[in-house]
Amino acid sequence: xxxxxxxxxxxxxxxxxxxxxxxxxxxxxxxxxxxxxxxxxxxxxxxxxxxxxxxxxxxxxxxxxxxxxxxxxxxxxxxxxxxxxxxxxxxxxxxxxxxxxxxxxxxxxxxxxxx
Amino acid sequence: xxxxxxxxxxxxxxxxxxxxxxxxxxxxxxxxxxxxxxxxxxxxxxxxxxxxxxxxxxxxxxxxxxxxxxxxxxxxxxxxxxxxxxxxxxxxxxxxxxxxxxxxxxxxxx
Numbered sequence: 700x701x702x703x704x705x706x707x708x709x710x711x712x713x714x715x716x717x718x719x720x721x722x723x724x725x726x727x728x729x730x731x732x733x734x735x736x737x738x739x740x741x742x743x744x745x746x747x748x749x750x751x752x753x754x755x756x757x758x759x760x761x762x763x764x765x766x767x768x769x770x771x772x773x774x775x776x777x778x779x780x781x782x783x784x785x786x787x788x789x790x791x792x793x794x795x796x797x798x799x800x801x802x803x804x805x806x807x808x809x810x811x812x813x814x
Numbered sequence: 815x816x817x818x819x820x821x822x823x824x825x826x827x828x829x830x831x832x833x834x835x836x837x838x839x840x841x842x843x844x845x846x847x848x849x850x851x852x853x854x855x856x857x858x859x860x861x862x863x864x865x866x867x868x869x870x871x872x873x874x875x876x877x878x879x880x881x882x883x884x885x886x887x888x889x890x891x892x893x894x895x896x897x898x899x900x901x902x903x904x905x906x907x908x909x910x911x912x913x914x915x916x917x918x919x920x921x922x923x924x
Contacts, residue, residue, distance in 0.1 A: 703857075732912065741820075741900060741916035742858075790858065802848075803912060805858040 701725075703793050703806035704773075711812045712781050720776040720809045724793030731774040732803060733766060736788040748774060781813045816841045818903050818915035826921045827891050835886040835918050837875075837901030847877055847884040848902040850914070858900070861886075871895070891922045 704723040712718050724731050733745040744758040748768040759766065763781075768774040778785055788810050792803035817840045827833050839845060849861040862870045864877040864884060875886045884901060901915040 742914040
């Protein structure tokens with residue numbers, strides 16, 4: 700089991716472009732979480748998804764950000780019209796079930812730089 | 815609302831000294847508490863969870879519901895313990911997300 704995979708590891712975009720971040724959960728995991736880590740800050744929850752469903756998006760900015768976890772393929776975090784303030788590390792985690800008893804396994808993160 | 819606080823951004827101790835990383839939480843229900851660690855150039859990983867009541871790498875943490883705390887302790891710090899430590903809370907209601915504290919960077923000096 701290769702663990703949670705994220706790609707790309709580093710992504711550079713100019714202001715106004717779109718950023719697509721991919722997360723492949725661990726085999727057998729159907730729950731995916733996205734977090735953002737701004738420089739010198741802790742992890743901030745963004746969104747929690749199960750296959751084909753958004754369960755909790757209370758941490759997602761209202762505009763420009765969207766996430767999906769299709770029946771087939773990786774989960775995608777999409778940021779439209781990026782701005783400099785979007786520069787951060789974005790981490791994905793997966794778990795086999797929801798709830799507190801199940802550990803979240805983290806990916807290595809995608810570091811987004813907006814020029 | 816769920817909230818996790820870690821009052822120290824940076825904690826420096828000498829090798830062999832005891833270390834305590836503080837974590838306080840607010841949650842109206844029955845929380846599950848965790849400590850995650852991120853070593854340099856590695857991904858975030860689970861260190862321990864309160865329901866396991868186990869010691870990992872010499873670290874222990876006791877959930878104190880009266881004080882709403884879940885402090886992480888180790889009697890004798892080692893240089894390889896230097897890392898970023900995050901306290902996290904998960905609510906017991908289905909669909910609740912994880913809430914992470916801001917993290918404490920532990921630096922163990924030789």
